[in-house]
Amino acid sequence: MARFALHALLVVCVLTSGCSLFGPDYTREDRAVEALENATSTHSATDTYRFESHMTVTSAADGRTERVDIALTGTVDVAARTLRQEAIRDSESRRTFVVNRTVYRECAPPWDGWAVEESDDTVQWVNRTPAVRQLSLLESGSLYWNGTETVDGDRAVVLTGEPSSDALTEYQDDQSRPLFGGPRIDGVELRAWIDADTKRLLRTELRFTVSNRDNSATATMETTFSDYGESVSIDVPSEARTNQYNLGCPGE
Known part of the structure; x- marks a missing residue:
């Protein structure tokens, strides 16, 4: 359905519409910057992992309020430069x-087929993977060290960031389409739990609000990362190679 497509895109694309967020004065704590650099370096050398996300989007438009929950699961094989993701509502x-x-x-019903596009070849492939892309949000803007916590029995360093507008622009997905013209984004916060020993991401939480005229939405995305270095198999369905749309899915 079209509404599902819009809400699924909202969480990843509404951050990318050139809005103004924060002033020029950022706080970046040294310990937090060091932890981020270690995690980014580690993930750039990581071959495989799995991720799961849960997204909640609550939107208000034309006097109506709607909540949408979307689950994401995915597998990444950096060495083979392949990725699989499934979104479920x-x-x-x-x-x-x-x-x-x-x-x-994969296109939404009632259309069969797959939209096939080529991504930008100027960006390193690993920098488009979920873990590295989320870490990249913390590379500018304020960044704080929030001590350590235990996540599933592992000691984790906790970082909290307020991404800059430049970082949000870099987060844009190749397939993203802005839903509103020039929205205002407020209250953006990304918290990251990084394994204190392995320097790998264990969990992230992204929160933000967006508004444009009388329309507004709040969104949260919680992601866990696991199975680092495990064997994975990612196979593209045969119909994706034969039943294709070269100009995007119909209705988008």
Whole structure:
């Protein structure tokens, strides 16, 4: 359904519409910067992992309020330059595959087929993977060290960031389309739990609000990362290679 497509895109694309967020004065604590650099370096050398996300978007427009919950699961193989992701809302599921620079997106009913596009070849492939992309949000703007906590039995360093507008622009997905013209984004915060020993991401929480005229939305995305270095298998369905749309999915 079209509404599902819009809400699924909201969390990843509404951050990218060129809005003004914060002033020029940022606080970046030394310990937090060091932890971020270690985690980014570690993930750049990590071959495989899995991730799970839960997104909640509550929107208000034209006097109506709607809540949408979306689950994401995915597998990344950096060494093979392949990625698989599945987004699920209620009983509706849509898959995305990335093989090197080719992106296959499953189209929503009532259309069959897959949208096939080529991603930007000027960006290193690993920098488009979920863990590295979320860490990249913390590379500018304020960044704080919040001590350590225990996550599933592992000691984790906790970082809290307020991403800058430049970082949010860099977070743009190749397939993103802005839903509103020039929205205002407020209250953006990303918290990251990084394994104190392995320097790998264990968990992130991204929160923000967006508004434009009388329309507004609040969004949260909680992601866990696991199975680092485990064997994975990512196979693109045969229909994705034969039943294709070269100009995006119909209705988008």
